[in-house]
Amino acid sequence: xxxxxxxxxxxxxxxxxxxxxxxxxxxxxxxxxxxxxxxxxxxxxxxxxxxxxxxxxxxxxxxxxxxxxxxxxxxxxxxxxxxxxxxxxxxxxxxxxxxxxxxxxxxxxxxxxxxxxxxxxxxxxxxxxxxxxxxxxxxxxxxxxxxxxxxxxxxxxxxxxxxxxxxxxxxxxxxxxxxxxxxxxxxxxxxxxxxxxxxxxxxxxxxxxxxxxxxxxxxxxxxxxxxxxxxxxxxxxxxxxxxxxxxxxxxxxxxxxxxxxxxxxxxxxxxxxxxxx
Amino acid sequence: xxxxxxxxxxxxxxxxxxxxxxxxxxxxxxxxxxxxxxxxxxxxxxxxxxxxxxxxxxxxxxxxxxxxxxxxxxxxxxxxxxxxxxxxxxxxxxxxxxxxxxxxxxxxxxxxxxxxxxxxxxxxxxxxxxxxxxxxxxxxxxxxxxxxxxxxxxxxxxxxxxxxxxxxxxxxxxxxxxxxxxxxxxxxxxxxxxxxxxxxxxxxxxxxxxxxxxxxxxxxxxxxxxxxxxxxxxxxxxxxxxxxxxxxxxxxxxxxxxxxxxxxxxxxxxxxxxxxx
Numbered sequence: 001x002x003x004x005x006x007x008x009x010x011x012x013x014x015x016x017x018x019x020x021x022x023x024x025x026x027x028x029x030x031x032x033x034x035x036x037x038x039x040x041x042x043x044x045x046x047x048x049x050x051x052x053x054x055x056x057x058x059x060x061x062x063x064x065x066x067x068x069x070x071x072x073x074x075x076x077x078x079x080x081x082x083x084x085x086x087x088x089x090x091x092x093x094x095x096x097x098x099x100x101x102x103x104x105x106x107x108x109x110x111x112x113x114x115x116x117x118x119x120x121x122x123x124x125x126x127x128x129x130x131x132x133x134x135x136x137x138x139x140x141x142x143x144x145x146x147x148x149x150x151x152x153x154x155x156x157x158x159x160x161x162x163x164x165x166x167x168x169x170x171x172x173x174x175x176x177x178x179x180x181x182x183x184x185x186x187x188x189x190x191x192x193x194x195x196x197x198x199x200x201x202x203x204x205x206x207x208x209x210x211x212x213x214x215x216x217x218x219x220x221x222x223x224x225x226x227x228x229x230x231x232x233x234x235x236x237x238x239x240x241x242x243x244x245x246x247x248x249x250x251x252x253x254x255x256x257x258x259x260x261x262x263x264x265x266x267x268x269x270x271x272x273x274x275x276x277x
Numbered sequence: 278x279x280x281x282x283x284x285x286x287x288x289x290x291x292x293x294x295x296x297x298x299x300x301x302x303x304x305x306x307x308x309x310x311x312x313x314x315x316x317x318x319x320x321x322x323x324x325x326x327x328x329x330x331x332x333x334x335x336x337x338x339x340x341x342x343x344x345x346x347x348x349x350x351x352x353x354x355x356x357x358x359x360x361x362x363x364x365x366x367x368x369x370x371x372x373x374x375x376x377x378x379x380x381x382x383x384x385x386x387x388x389x390x391x392x393x394x395x396x397x398x399x400x401x402x403x404x405x406x407x408x409x410x411x412x413x414x415x416x417x418x419x420x421x422x423x424x425x426x427x428x429x430x431x432x433x434x435x436x437x438x439x440x441x442x443x444x445x446x447x448x449x450x451x452x453x454x455x456x457x458x459x460x461x462x463x464x465x466x467x468x469x470x471x472x473x474x475x476x477x478x479x480x481x482x483x484x485x486x487x488x489x490x491x492x493x494x495x496x497x498x499x500x501x502x503x504x505x506x507x508x509x510x511x512x513x514x515x516x517x518x519x520x521x522x523x524x525x526x527x528x529x530x531x532x533x534x535x536x537x538x539x540x541x542x543x544x545x546x547x548x549x550x551x552x553x554x
Contacts, residue, residue, distance in 0.1 A: 008498065008526075009534035064341040067537070221285065249285075257286035260344070 001132055004029065010070035011036035014060065019128055023120040024083035025113060030125060031060045032133060037073035044139035044274035045075040045129070046267065047163075049121065051146030052180075053099045056080045059145070062256040068264045072271035075135050079125055081147065083114035096184055102175075103151030104199055106188035115188060122155055122162065139277050141165035141270035145259050146228070147172055147180070149216075153201035153233075160211050165273040167215035167266045168201075169259045170222055174232035176200045180224070202232035205240055214244030215269045217262045219252025278409055281306065287347035288313035291337065296405055300397040301360035302390060307402060308337045309410060314350035321416035321551035322352040322406070323544065324440075326398065328423030329457075330376045333357045336422070339533040345541045349548035352412050356402055358424065360391035373461055379452075380428030381476055383465035392465060399432055399439065416554050418442035418547035422536050423505070424449055424457070426493075430478035430510075437488050442550035444492035444543045445478075446536045447499055450510035453477045457504040479509035482517055491521030492546045494539045496529025 004016040012035040021028040037043050046069070048059050056078045059065065069076050082088075082101030089110040091097035101117035130137045142163045144152035149171025156166035175181020176196050185196040197203055214237065218230045234246045252258040281293040289312040298305040314320050323346070325336050333355045336342065346353050359365075359378030366387040368374035374388075383392035407414045419440045421429035426448025433443035452458020453473050462473040474480055491514065495507045511523045529535040 007530055007532050007534040008496070008528040008538070010538045014534050061533070062338050064344060064537070066534070067341060067344070067541070219285070251285040253284055255284050256338070257284040257291050257343070260341070261285070261287045264344070 001128060009033065009066045012038060012066070012070055014066060016056065021083070021120060021124060023116040023124040026083045026085045026088055028083065028120070029056050029080055031056045031078040032129065033066050033069055033076040034133065035070045035073050035075060038075060038134065042134045042136045043073050043075050044141065044271070045077060045135045046270050047121070047140065047142040047152070048076055048078050049103065049142070049144030049148030049151040050078065050081050051148045052081070052095050054081050058256065059259070062260065063263055064260040065263050065267060068267035072267050074267065074271050074274060075133065077129055079121055082117060088114045095180065096187060100147065100184065102147060102184045102188060103154065104185070104188050108188060108190050111188050121151065122159065139164060139274040141274050143167045143169070143266055143270065144171070145169040146254065150175060150201060154199050154204060157201060157204035157208060157210060158198055164277060165212050165270045166210060167269055169262065169266070170218050170228055170254055171201060171216065171233070172228055174200060174202045174229040176203065177232065178227050178229050180227040202236045205233060205236040205242060209240045209242045212243070212273050214242055215266060216246045217249055218247070219249050219254065219258045221251055222254045224254050278405060286310065286343045289315060289343070289347055291343060293333065298397060298401060300393040300401040303360045303362045303365055305360065305397070306333050306357055308333045308355040309406065310343050310346055310353040311410065312347045312350050312352060315352060315411065319411045319413045320350050320352050321418065321548070322354060322412045323547050324398070324417065324419040324429070325353055325355050326380065326419070326421030326425030326428040327355065327358050328425045329372050331358050335533065336536070339537065340540050341537040342540050342544060345544035349544050351544065351548050351551060352410065354406055356398055359394060365391045372457065373464060377424065377461065379424060379461045379465060380431065381462070381465050385465060385467050388465050398428065399436065416441060416551040418551050420444045420446070420543055420547065421448070422446040423531065427452060427478060431476050431481060434478060434481035434485060434487060435475055441554060442489050442547045443487060444546055446539065446543070447495050447505055447531055448478060448493065448510070449505055451477060451479045451506040453480065454509065455504050455506050479513045482510060482513040482519060486517045486519045489520070489550050491519055492543060493523045494526055495524070496526050496531065496535045498528055499531045501531050
């Protein structure tokens with residue numbers, strides 16, 4: 001693991017690191033925020049997954065999350081959203097290929113050689129992070145924005161033994177029924193839609209629910225409502241009698257101003273669950 | 278005035294606007310954050326001046342200021358740091374010309390045709406802002422980072438009748454005695470150093486002080502300490518018996534992670550003074 005930068009922030013440290021990823025078969029960059037409480041002993045960790053076109057940097061710089069993580073005493077990890085580099089397959093569309101990994105393990109050419117973001121986020125990066133930072137492996141939560149909200153929800157719903165808390169900002173809720181999903185799942189996983197099902201948060205929610213309360217925020221002025229399909233997730237949560245909160249926030253769009261506006265609530269949601277473990 | 282974007286943020290609105298500036302003789306872009314309280318009536322306003330290479334966007338996106346402005350009920354204005362455009366003089370150095378206006382009115386060629394940031398910040402932009410937004414013209418504070426901290430301090434110290442509160446993050450404190458200052462003041466104002474004096478915060482502080490408490494934050498791991506010369510301002514404040522606080526923050530560098538870490542304190546500092554007026 002290489003240290004690219006470390007900056008003091010809110011009494012803790014915001015670092016950026018890179019490493020050779022075997023899952024993605026390329027160099028990957030990620031960021032870790034350690035709150036001041038990490039100097040005294042291990043703290044819980046919240047994974048933040050970003051959306052289309054983002055890198056590790058967007059949320060690290062624009063979400064205002066460190067202030068609340070420092071207050072709550074939890075660490076943050078900001079992974080990249082896909083493998084990258086000259087040898088990595090890409091597409092001219094902003095929503096396929098580099099910057100658009102969709103948090104799946106691709107099985108189809110040309111993507112399968114590098115696009116294993118599911119395994120990267122769930123296995124390889126945690127192993128690296130828990131080896132290099134003194135964090136509570138048994139106290140992990142996960143959140144994310146847009147495509148990252150999809151990743152957070154699908155990872156947590158498939159693996160509640162790993163992620164003890166989950167929330168999302170304007171997630172892609174129903175990718176098997178949306179142009180933000182069908183094209184990508186088809187490209188990465190192939191035409192057999194049976195393989196898509198465990199990557200659809202609304203379907204997973206309807207089937208299994210989640211053991212701890214779920215927090216979802218969505219802006220009603222989001223320019224991508226037709227692609228995100230929040231109604232699918234809201235319906236599934238209600239039908240499943242899922243403990244939690246789905247908030248439609250009047251006036252808010254899809255930007256990081258929306259994410260930042262509700263970051264305090266999300267950090268505190270995770271901290272409350274993770275500190276109780 | 279043209280509206281370039283408006284996003285809901287923390288119950289208020291983050292907007293970006295542009296207008297034809299007569300002071301700078303070019304199109305200028307700026308940002309305004311209106312807190313939720315602005316819907317009920319006029320609120321105080323805090324000017325935030327950015328540093329070298331920045332535009333209106335850096336602090337708007339990276340400083341986390343909106344959260345605290347919403348809590349405190351004050352508006353924020355983020356101006357650009359210089360005139361810009363094809364017809365505007367520039368220099369290959371990052372610290373002269375576009376992105377480096379130094380908050381002075383240039384009198385020398387080729388800068389005098391556009392570089393009137395002093396007049397722009399103090400007269401033209403306020404006139405525009407108070408005409409278009411319902412803000413309390415009698416309740417203005419000013420702050421900034423690095424070159425913007427220099428701008429904030431020199432504007433406030435010269436015009437305490439306009440700016441009722443002042444603070445700064447890692448300001449350029451003594452430009453008449455620093456490589457961040459002598460080159461620029463010489464280029465913009467000419468070789469007569471008498472014209473430089475009212476643009477040196479430490480000299481102004483030593484002469485006149487400021488009517489309300491002053492708040493200065495500086496990181497002790499700032500990579501630019503030798504250019505910022507905080508010791509000059511700290512000494513002047515102490516000698517003048519200036520009410521206020523000068524804080525040397527251990528471990529912090531010159532980045533926006535430093536600015537964001539102490540933004541709450543600065544917003545609350547201004548809000549307390551401005552709401553009391």
